[in-house]
Amino acid sequence: MEDEPVEFPISDELDLHTFRPGEVKELLPDYFELCREKGIFKVRVIHGKGTGALRELVHAQLKKNDSVIRFELGDQTSGGWGATLVWLKQSEVTEP
Secondary structure, eight states: OOOOOOOOOOOSEEEGGGSOGGGHHHHHHHHHHHHHHTTOOEEEEEOOSTTSHHHHHHHHHHHHOTTEEEEEEOOTTTTGGGEEEEEEOOOOOOOO
């Protein structure tokens, strides 16, 4: 039996606690593209503090993603080093 896709709301916050680390590489670009389609251009990615392995994985993926303008660790009000704030390029609108 194959796992059924789980639908969840697209918002300006992505909590990675419910995902396996192996899913993050595919999840991030897909999620960011959906955010851009919805007009969301700043996303808080919650990876937790832990050992820092997931944070490093997230940051490595962000560096490879062409839709990411920049990213930085959260401040005291946005999760500190347990979260990363990501700024996305605005979607290009094509006229028919």
